[in-house]
Amino acid sequence: MTNSSVMEDTLKLLKDHKLRVTPQRHIILAYLASHHNHPTVETIRDALSKELPNMGSSTIYNTLNTFVDHRLVVELQNGDGSTHYDYFGTPHYHAICTNCGKIVDVTYPGFDKDEKTLEEKTAEISGYMISGNHMEVYGLCPECQVKLGITQKK
Amino acid sequence: MTNSSVMEDTLKLLKDHKLRVTPQRHIILAYLASHHNHPTVETIRDALSKELPNMGSSTIYNTLNTFVDHRLVVELQNGDGSTHYDYFGTPHYHAICTNCGKIVDVTYPGFDKDEKTLEEKTAEISGYMISGNHMEVYGLCPECQVKLGITQKK
DNA sequence: TAATTAACTTGTAATGATTCCAAATTAGAA
DNA sequence: TTCTAATTTGGAATCATTACAAGTTAATTA
16 A cells, blocks of 8 residues: 555544544544554654654644544553553454564454454343444463474474 | 352462452352453452552552463453452453453353464464463443444444 | 744653553462 | 661652543545
8 A cells, every 4th residue: 555545544534433533633544644653652752752742642632532533443462551552444453472472463254243242142141232343362472482492382 | 159168269260270269259250250340450359448448559469460470360451540350260261342441251062172273273373372361342332322322233 | 925823842740551660479389 | 885787758750541622534434
């Protein structure tokens, strides 16, 4: 995807959600849509310091909270004390390294169906009116397995 | 389950995990094992103020972190800003109300198998050596559906 | 296009959950 | 019973996040 199409797509996304289009919102959303690094507020601030040198952290927090409310973005904790954010363009879940905190997106054919099934079962059992879910799987990432000298059995 | 058997069971659990048995640890673990209220540190402090009037919050944090490391307990966020804790005696997941934060435990026949499958797929795809998972399903709890005047379609 | 205004951004202060640390205590081993 | 490393305590420190007031701006309306 070209840079310009990311800008176009995220612009449309903001408009579709009836969100006022400010440079801050547009640039932050485009950054998230084109990076899969699960950034923190600080990471975003640093990454965009050239484009938006005067943007305060409050703005980033406000903006991300708005995106989370609109389900454009999800929040993730990896144990390092701060919240990480992930653009939620297509359904997926996360694998999180218990050693270094590395987060990767995961999906597989049929994940959307499994997800649906879980939500339906949960609605039946709990009586909740379900609106979403988060799944996280924990373990050692490949790098940490090597670093710690652990051999994964096949 | 009688109160005394909870005390016996949690004592055994601490010993099995080679954790030094202090009154604080034993009483906190017994409290968690016999309550399904997903308490915060403050809730635990208040609930145990009779039994352990001099216990500081630091001790509760230390103790809970130890339990989490040993997988006796899991941490939960419901959006109210503080961490909630849940004794993890049998496999289950959580439904969390997006309106009031109410957390309920959920499981169903075959959940352990579904969970296993998810972990195996994740290992294959990501290369992570999996050690655990958390699933959360969000929605409106029955009380909030009524409170907000929402009718759930069958 | 210009005027209007509610919404947004900014910067700083406040909050509050959690961790850190040094001193006192204690569980469990010898 | 003694000994010591682990734990608890209480208060201070940290740090992520939110609150707030003032300035700015997107987008509606005429």
